[in-house]
Amino acid sequence: MSNDAIRLHALTLHEIEAAGALLDAGQTDAYIDAVRRAIVRGHTAATWSAIAQRDHAGRIRDWLMRAVPGARHARTERTGDVAMPRADRDRMRELATRELRYFERFAREIRSGQLSPARIKARAAMYAGAIRPTYYEIRYGHWDIPQRLLPGNQQCRANCRCTISVADLGDGRGLLTRRYSPEADHCSECPPLAGTYTIYRRLR
């Protein structure tokens, strides 16, 4: 089972926390820009990773090494390089835009000076959690997964450490397994959700 979503979450969180130094230095605009870029980077990383896991199992690293960020919207077969599929990029842009709209509103509050640095950092850290729904959306978007089962949609929100995986049963059904880490702090919603579920492919 892949823990890529958790690792990407951690990378994004680290990037956002590292930007806190700018805030401490009084460079508010630079801080906002750094967090914004960290959010977008997290989404692009989640998308690359999810596509590799979804479509290129068994040669994930090879595919990622051949991927060319600049080659947009089409495979460049002649060179053997690969690009991000247009549909996935569009979906990622949709998801990232939603997060960025919330962030821009948050940025206005930061600029207004009404929030303490600690509070700003705490709220900014939560944006890292949005990486995981994007990862699951791209990776398992062709499955009809109930929203309540997607990690990040429970009380613990962005702090959720639960993971899901889907095994294709080959007849239009899939077996979704949701796991949670007992040693991690978890909310009251997550433990009962751990288990296996029959889900179906999206048909419309």
Next chain:
Amino acid sequence: MSDDVRKRSVTRDDNAGDAAAGRLSIVIGPAQWAGILDGVRGATGLPRYGSMMRDRILAESPMIEDMWASAVGLAITKQSSLGWRIEDDAQSQRRIHAAQRMLLAFDGDYVAGITRHLRDYLLTNNGAFVEIVRASTARGSRIIGLMQLDSLRCHRIDDPAYPVLYEDRRGAFHRLPAENVIAFADLPSARIEHAGMGHCAADRVWSTILKRAAVETYFREKVSGARNLAIHFVTNVNAERLREALHAEGRDQAGRGYVLYRGATIIPMLSGGGAETPTVITIPLAEIPDGFDPEQERRAANQIYANALGIPVQDIQPLSGQGLGTGTQTIILDEAAQGHGLAAWRRSWQQAITHRVLPTTTTFYFDSNDLRDRQQRAQILASVAGAVGPLVQQGVLRPDQALNVLVDEGVIDPAYLPSDQTPGALLSDLDKPVDAEEPEPTTLIETPKARREPADLPELADADVDALIDAELAAGLAWARLVAGASNEQ
């Protein structure tokens, strides 16, 4: 029906442009069904209950027997020609018009749509299915239309959230959420394994259909001479003479334009002498068995058909000697039909449309609205008013209380009542609780979005976001390579 409804329906690919190149359906009669019926279980020749093949045969049952076809046609057209009305407690003309438009466009056209719907209801155990088409795939999205789904393409699934799987013409399956489909069935099974499958009218009368078809076929062949009716042994007639006589008769008839099927075998025999009188010995092959009364059989079959369809038997068999029956008979029949089978369908349809499709305050009723209906309403008004009037005169009720009674009885519009002194805790199946604070659930006009975004969220141009993504694509890819390197998966 607007193109938008069709476009958003699961049936959108069923009438695609290349449909002309699609499969051709040929309706075949029972004579060609040997391949299907051979080896199947049961005395009636039907496949097992619950199978699509059984429904496929039942759905074609009107093709087998004329009287059954007529009875089904009559039962369906009676329902499809019923008038209806839409009421809105808040007197919203907008909601009423929207509901009317949607129902008139049911599966393209109301009458044709309801006819197709009822054919599935009466002729398949699977029942009839109506798709609630919404403006988008989001839960609780605005309802934009209703589509009739082919029952033979609907599979009942034991999943309360997605009870129906629809297979379109291209073979693609569409899972229908419970909120997007209404499933009707005649006499639904109580077994949970059957997932609401019913026992349709055609199944209930299948053996009668077969028997009646056999009787009618027997008589048709007997009358038309398509089968050998008898063998005649004629003695003392020369075979050549007999052949000449038959040919001469045939030529004579052909000259007059007659066509006659002969259903007898004549065997000439010569005895020893040549001057004996010809005699005929006949062995009947197609006589009706002793005690068999075809008229009685037909009447019994009509009664069984009428009971199965839920229509008065006089509908398909008017009183003897009365032609189409009498006026009084018609009124009595109409009242009698209130408790018959299709009344249950009418009630189900009204409840489904009222509670699952229309907005909270809007109600659908079947109502022919003809002169007799209006006369009935006038009679009810006169009757209730006649009962209340003396109570007012005797001082038992005040006029405002009497008005309240008349409103409660439904003979006067509630708009005339300044304040309800007997606020009801009584709701009939078609009434809806009117609560100003209650949010409207799935409504036709005003549907709250499942998840609203805050109003103060700034808008972002796609180009700006694209520029940000382009700037971070390489860094994102580097992160993806990093986590892939840390992962054991390949």
